[in-house]
Amino acid sequence: MRDLGEFALIERMNAGRSFGGGVELGPGDDAAVVAAPAGRYVVSTDMLVQDRHFRLDWSRPQDIGAKAIAQNAADVVAMGAAPSAFVVALGCPAETPVAFVDGLVDGMWAEARRAGASIAGGDVVRSPQVVISVTAFGDPRGRTVLRSGARDGDIVAVAGRLGWSAAGLAALSAGAAGAERFADVIAAHRVPRPPYSAVLELPDATEITAMTDVSDGLLADLSHIAESSGVAVDVDSAAVADPALSPVADALHADPLGWVLTGGEDHAFAATFGAGTAIPPGWRAIGRVCTGSGVFVDGARWPGPLGWESFGGGEQHAVR
Amino acid sequence: MRDLGEFALIERMNAGRSFGGGVELGPGDDAAVVAAPAGRYVVSTDMLVQDRHFRLDWSRPQDIGAKAIAQNAADVVAMGAAPSAFVVALGCPAETPVAFVDGLVDGMWAEARRAGASIAGGDVVRSPQVVISVTAFGDPRGRTVLRSGARDGDIVAVAGRLGWSAAGLAALSAGAAGAERFADVIAAHRVPRPPYSAVLELPDATEITAMTDVSDGLLADLSHIAESSGVAVDVDSAAVADPALSPVADALHADPLGWVLTGGEDHAFAATFGAGTAIPPGWRAIGRVCTGSGVFVDGARWPGPLGWESFGGGEQHAVR
Numbered sequence: 001m002r003d004l005g006e007f008a009l010i011e012r013m014n015a016g017r018s019f020g021g022g023v024e025l026g027p028g029d030d031a032a033v034v035a036a037p038a039g040r041y042v043v044s045t046d047m048l049v050q051d052r053h054f055r056l057d058w059s060r061p062q063d064i065g066a067k068a069i070a071q072n073a074a075d076v077v078a079m080g081a082a083p084s085a086f087v088v089a090l091g092c093p094a095e096t097p098v099a100f101v102d103g104l105v106d107g108m109w110a111e112a113r114r115a116g117a118s119i120a121g122g123d124v125v126r127s128p129q130v131v132i133s134v135t136a137f138g139d140p141r142g143r144t145v146l147r148s149g150a151r152d153g154d155i156v157a158v159a160g161r162l163g164w165s166a167a168g169l170a171a172l173s174a175g176a177a178g179a180e181r182f183a184d185v186i187a188a189h190r191v192p193r194p195p196y197s198a199v200l201e202l203p204d205a206t207e208i209t210a211m212t213d214v215s216d217g218l219l220a221d222l223s224h225i226a227e228s229s230g231v232a233v234d235v236d237s238a239a240v241a242d243p244a245l246s247p248v249a250d251a252l253h254a255d256p257l258g259w260v261l262t263g264g265e266d267h268a269f270a271a272t273f274g275a276g277t278a279i280p281p282g283w284r285a286i287g288r289v290c291t292g293s294g295v296f297v298d299g300a301r302w303p304g305p306l307g308w309e310s311f312g313g314g315e316q317h318a319v320r
Numbered sequence: 321m322r323d324l325g326e327f328a329l330i331e332r333m334n335a336g337r338s339f340g341g342g343v344e345l346g347p348g349d350d351a352a353v354v355a356a357p358a359g360r361y362v363v364s365t366d367m368l369v370q371d372r373h374f375r376l377d378w379s380r381p382q383d384i385g386a387k388a389i390a391q392n393a394a395d396v397v398a399m400g401a402a403p404s405a406f407v408v409a410l411g412c413p414a415e416t417p418v419a420f421v422d423g424l425v426d427g428m429w430a431e432a433r434r435a436g437a438s439i440a441g442g443d444v445v446r447s448p449q450v451v452i453s454v455t456a457f458g459d460p461r462g463r464t465v466l467r468s469g470a471r472d473g474d475i476v477a478v479a480g481r482l483g484w485s486a487a488g489l490a491a492l493s494a495g496a497a498g499a500e501r502f503a504d505v506i507a508a509h510r511v512p513r514p515p516y517s518a519v520l521e522l523p524d525a526t527e528i529t530a531m532t533d534v535s536d537g538l539l540a541d542l543s544h545i546a547e548s549s550g551v552a553v554d555v556d557s558a559a560v561a562d563p564a565l566s567p568v569a570d571a572l573h574a575d576p577l578g579w580v581l582t583g584g585e586d587h588a589f590a591a592t593f594g595a596g597t598a599i600p601p602g603w604r605a606i607g608r609v610c611t612g613s614g615v616f617v618d619g620a621r622w623p624g625p626l627g628w629e630s631f632g633g634g635e636q637h638a639v640r
Binding site for chain 2: 048137146
């Protein structure tokens with residue numbers, strides 16, 4: 001990258017890209033211009049740091065780029081908003097091969113397209129390790145869906161996979177990167193696939209009272225809904241169990257229920273629906289909102305940590 | 321920060337803050353919601369890396385926070401937009417003192433307020449050194465002002481100081497951090513003060529044809545206007561010279577014109593105005609747009625580099 005220079009690099013990153021309808025002015029000026037047809041927009045930002053959130057020997061650059069976009073897009077969709085644009089700030093060592101950046105940017109664009117948006121601009125700087133900071137924008141569809149609207153009696157439901165990323169991380173940590181039988185969960189760890197359409201295609205009449213994406217772990221993220229809403233949440237362990245994880249857990253001598261309940265980074269969506277609501281396509285009921293506070297599993301407190309915290313006990317993981 | 325944890329830290333960063341009118345929903349949910357009364361918004365992002373863009377022994381955390389916001393706000397204002405909100409992603413080592421983050425966030429809020437906006441949300445992660453990624457938003461006032469509208473015969477004008485940050489960097493590099501006679505330029509290097517109001521209070525009838533902020537160096541940034549507009553720019557060295565820099569340059573045996581023409585990070589604004597336009601308050605004419613291409617000083621090519629490039633020859637500076 002030192003040989004190419006910042007401006008040539010940015011030109012290369014944007015060559016041949018066509019910007020979506022939401023981006024009125026793309027890269028090349030002091031700032032981009034993005035449409036906000038609703039008169040407001042939703043915005044979320046996340047930073048990914050090499051050897052903390054990804055490892056260059058475990059993921060291809062395409063995977064890292066896709067993951068960075070997916071986790072931000074999931075935050076926007078979790079507000080009930082449709083992704084419209086992303087901006088990306090990238091820090092890299094000067095000796096970074098240009099092919100790495102090409103792959104990263106290709107992965108970002110692929111996931112941005114999957115989310116229905118494009119990349120409106122960014123910044124490239126020199127840094128000792130790879131750092132990726134993504135800011136995501138979205139157009140609210142009607143009202144925004146907050147974490148704070150869950151009420152006693154609501155149904156708790158989930159769209160998307162749970163525990164797959166944690167299972168993949170466990171497989172990678174065990175040195176099983178090339179093992180065929182772990183291929184699916186390792187792919188899920190490398191690139192989460194948030195089921196955007198399960199949210200964006202919800203029928204307008206759906207009585208959805210609260211929503212979040214599962215980034216820190218199901219129990220941790222449901223505890224945010226419970227706290228914001230002043231309620232308790234009880235999860236039915238039989239309803240969340242995923243038989244596809246059992247052979248992986250057996251091989252690694254792990255507890256698949258722990259992955260499902262406390263594993264982060266799958267970026268599934270968790271929501272609460274009004275008591276009488278028919279569960280929409282792509283969603284499955286996994287529990288119920290009740291009075292009280294906190295999160296329960298089958299009526300009891302979960303004995304371990306509920307999920308991941310950035311400055312908490314991160315050392316037990318090889319990477320997060 | 322390890323002791324406090326991510327969520328307590330974020331709570332602490334937001335305690336007692338009141339969010340401005342543009343921020344409809346602040347931190348605490350999956351995403352923030354920001355108003356876009358014009359039906360569109362301007363967005364810019366920049367990343368600052370420890371020991372590359374700032375040094376912890378040269379700047380207080382308040383200064384670093386203010387600088388991070390100022391350079392992003394300047395990009396938004398350079399489009400002719402009024403800053404409305406910022407989001408901040410922050411990477412820090414786990415052993416970072418909480419007082420450092422307190423100072424950083426206070427500096428960010430102070431500069432955000434000076435720009436007329438507030439901080440709508442962010443992310444905090446662990447990283448080997450301090451990394452700050454800011455995304456800034458603004459409301460366009462009428463049409464956006466691009467780099468591409470300059471025409472033959474236009475007047476080139478500047479609002480704000482030039483060369484002060486470069487002079488301050490030179491003084492710091494010479495080990496003159498405590499020297500009273502360098503205090504003003506060192507302060508200017510630590511915290512740029514973009515003259516937002518010179519742009520935001522431009523009379524509506526002002527015929528402004530192109531604008532940018534001076535982040536890489538006056539000649540470098542004018543060359544972007546020249547290239548985007550398909551014109552040449554000629555700068556009058558007598559008009560840009562700043563007598564206040566002469567004693568500093570004499571003491572450091574440096575060329576003050578080099579600082580003024582190629583020093584970055586002052587975040588002054590450079591613009592072109594239609595030929596007959598009266599120069600507005602806060603602005604001074606420094607040159608003229610002409611046919612051709614590239615940037616000239618008193619009719620001749622500048623013999624050295626025009627300014628700063630991220631992956632270019634950065635090693636001659638102690639920090640950028």
